[in-house]
Amino acid sequence: KNEVEQSPQNLTAQEGEFITINCSYSVGISALHWLQQHPGGGIVSLFMLSSGKKKHGRLIATINIQEKHSSLHITASHPRDSAVYICAVNWGGSEKLVFGKGTKLTVNP
Amino acid sequence: DTEVTQTPKHLVMGMTNKKSLKCEQHMGHRAMYWYKQKAKKPPELMFVYSYEKLSINESVPSRFSPECPNSSLLNLHLHALQPEDSALYLCASSQTGQGRATEAFFGQGTRLTVV
Numbered sequence: 498k499n500e501v502e503q504s505p506q507n508l509t510a511q512e513g514e515f516i517t518i519n520c521s522y523s524v525g526i527s528a529l530h531w532l533q534q535h536p537g538g539g540i541v542s543l544f545m546l547s548s549g550k551k552k553h554g555r556l557i558a559t560i561n562i563q564e565k566h567s568s569l570h571i572t573a574s575h576p577r578d579s580a581v582y583i584c585a586v587n588w589g590g591s592e593k594l595v596f597g598k599g600t601k602l603t604v605n606p
Numbered sequence: 607d608t609e610v611t612q613t614p615k616h617l618v619m620g621m622t623n624k625k626s627l628k629c630e631q632h633m634g635h636r637a638m639y640w641y642k643q644k645a646k647k648p649p650e651l652m653f654v655y656s657y658e659k660l661s662i663n664e665s666v667p668s669r670f671s672p673e674c675p676n677s678s679l680l681n682l683h684l685h686a687l688q689p690e691d692s693a694l695y696l697c698a699s700s701q702t703g704q705g706r707a708t709e710a711f712f713g714q715g716t717r718l719t720v721v
Contacts (some may be wrong), residue, residue, distance in 0.1 A: 526711075527707045528707030530709070530710065532712075537714075538643075538694050538696070538713060538714055538715035538717065539713065539714035539715060540649070540696060540698075540712035540715075541712070542710060542711060542712070544708045547707070547709070553674075583648060585648075587707035590707075591655075591707075592637055592654055592656070592661075592700065592702070592707070592708075593651055593654065593662060594649075594651065594710065596648035596649055596650055597648065598647075599648055604686050
């Protein structure tokens with residue numbers, strides 16, 4: 498069964514803390530995406546990965562293809578980082594995205 | 607321009623109404639998508655258009671009718687909806703996959719309420 502599992506489901510942090518959100522998937526993929534969704538709806542693409550590591554500002558995403566696992570890290574977290582973070586994958590050569598259930602992050606000042 | 611624009615942002619419609627959701631992008635993307643998202647759930651794929659042709663229909667009821675009039679526009683025509691169809695409808699676009707994954711750009715969504 499093709500599955501995408503995220504952990505934790507909910508995460509509360511204090512401003513300034515280092516945050517890690519994890520994503521595991523069950524079978525081989527062609528790419529993994531990290532997405533951010535704020536209350537009110539719109540989804541923003543943060544990263545698309547097929548190997549290694551990417552960094553953008555305070556955000557870092559890593560992927561281990563052998564272990565079928567990816568992590569999203571946020572350094573020096575800020576209340577504006579509060580959002581739902583969603584992991585999604587493309588299986589094989591498909592354009593279809595399969596989504597994890599999301600991690601709701603709350604960063605308190 | 608890296609935006610996907612959806613209109614309207616909010617829509618309330620009766621079960622006998624006909625309405626349309628619109629989505630527009632000017633990034634030259636040739637794949638466009640409709641997703642449905644219920645509260646506190648991940649998005650669910652409804653349709654994929656690739657080069658203006660319907661390539662994926664995830665067994666969506668016929669009361670939802672997609673249309674791709676050109677490479678920049680995607681519509682979702684709604685007719686005889688049910689209250690359980692109330693949700694956030696998200697449009698996305700990407701460079702066409704053609705066997706490879708590409709980054710998806712999402713719109714802000716249309717929040718639909720069926721009364």
